[in-house]
Amino acid sequence: MTVFKIAVISLLVGAGLSFVNITAQDILGSVGLSPLELWIYMIEFRDWAIPNMILGAVIVVPVWLVIYLFRPPRSG
Structure with a gap:
């Protein structure tokens, strides 16, 4: 059940970041990866x-x- 909750919250946060045009590459680039x-x-x-x-x-x-x-x- 916990894994499901984490998956749903991750999806919501990812959708929110996508809405404001933040990508995984942007976040990784900010930490030098x-x-x-x-x-x-x-x-x-x-x-x-x-x-x-x-x-x-x-x-x-x-x-x-x-x-x-x-x-x-x-x-x-």
Whole structure:
């Protein structure tokens, strides 16, 4: 549900910015980025994040599983 709310608000804000003739390139240019540079940074982040998420999951998932299995049953 939260993702849907974020999508709707993003659409409304994007429509408002478009109405006053502000583009994504304008905003990126004001911070010194081009769309291609942003794309490259996103790919570099993905390439860094996925292996680190897998590495963390090797520890977190078994610990969570043990805690879940040995937790006392909930009442009601």
